[in-house]
Amino acid sequence: MKVLYFAWLRERLNRGEDEFDLPQNVTNVDELIDWISANDEAAELAFADKNLIRAAVDEQLVEHDFNIVGAKTVAFFPPMTGG
Amino acid sequence: MKVLYFAWLRERLNRGEDEFDLPQNVTNVDELIDWISANDEAAELAFADKNLIRAAVDEQLVEHDFNIVGAKTVAFFPPMTGG
Amino acid sequence: MGNILSPKNAIVVKLQSEIFNPGDESNQFIKQADGGGAAVTFTGLVRSLADNPIKKMTLEHYPALAQKQLENMAQTALERFGLIKVKVIHRYGAMYPNEPIVQVMSLSAHRQAAFDGANFIMDWLKTDAPFWKFEEGENGAEWVAAKTVDDNAKDKWK
């Protein structure tokens, strides 16, 4: 699965994307956040406040309980500030 | 007193303005309409439906009960359709 | 009325018979943005519909009252919505399909104020600015009737 990071999440992780083989017990966005954080100190800090984390699964904005099994791309980013 | 007419009021009266010396018993917009209509058949027809008559006294939009004693200019016109 | 809140040039109202270029006017308006991040432009165009084609529209107006009413509306919008500036251009005389009739422009620090300011002015302009449309088309010529919907549009600002 491809995982994308944007804005200050990208900066804090010092990378724009990851490619992961996820364990079977990682089935939704929230579990993915926890799994990434557990494996990476920078990620643990960056994802610390989950209220500030927005997610998109296969180019669709979703809540953190959204199922990611079979998804190709998950993107994480802060609240949007365009316009 | 100068009285101005606009749009279809002007057309039906076949003139854009009048100059009147009003009798003392003509003290508000409504009475002015009645007085003009009484003296002029075209005006009687043009002013027949008072709901369609808007008025301005000295460049201020007013209701028909507005006092006109001492006013310099009264304007009559249909509901506005600008924009 | 409110001179303290409105520096010079915060309000411009222009009545003219000549056609104007909507985009050029917008660019001119936002060129000096003065810290404003949100600009809204409303442009009203002469409509010619397939079922009632118009050849020519003539706008009659009451110049002194029109100027005064539009300035009052612009001033009220400026103060009520905290706008940085407002410009209103309204034509009179003869015009033709697709030509601009009116343009209202508002500049604000915040987008909702800019939207509301222009919207407020247009709603009031429709019923309280002394202009009258006369349309000449293939089906004859007539004075355009006022719409009840325009009377009601102002209610949302009460």
Added chain:
Amino acid sequence: MGNILSPKNAIVVKLQSEIFNPGDESNQFIKQADGGGAAVTFTGLVRSLADNPIKKMTLEHYPALAQKQLENMAQTALERFGLIKVKVIHRYGAMYPNEPIVQVMSLSAHRQAAFDGANFIMDWLKTDAPFWKFEEGENGAEWVAAKTVDDNAKDKWK
């Protein structure tokens, strides 16, 4: 989604890094008015305030999602408000004070629909289009924080 209601070119969404000319875009948009009498243009500009001067703003974006979200918002506005057409231009990359960032244009037979269409798109765009502002100024550089007021602005369309 709603293809029957939206003919070709009724919706245009353009993401670009290059600067654009707001007035030229508006003129282009209203040139083919197609019976529409009311056009609304919202233009968002890079703000630089006296108490926090900005030298440069960089907009990061998620291209595929941004395109999709803006198209969805434009389509929803088109159908909901019965608009004739909608165009959205949003820049990404580096930009400077007073430059345009975003422009939303709506054309309708009726003015309220044109106002509402552009307003609706801007409200949704603020919270649901994947762009992030990074500002560099005299007081340092930082990611712009999202505003609660932007979250709440959408509520009026419920």
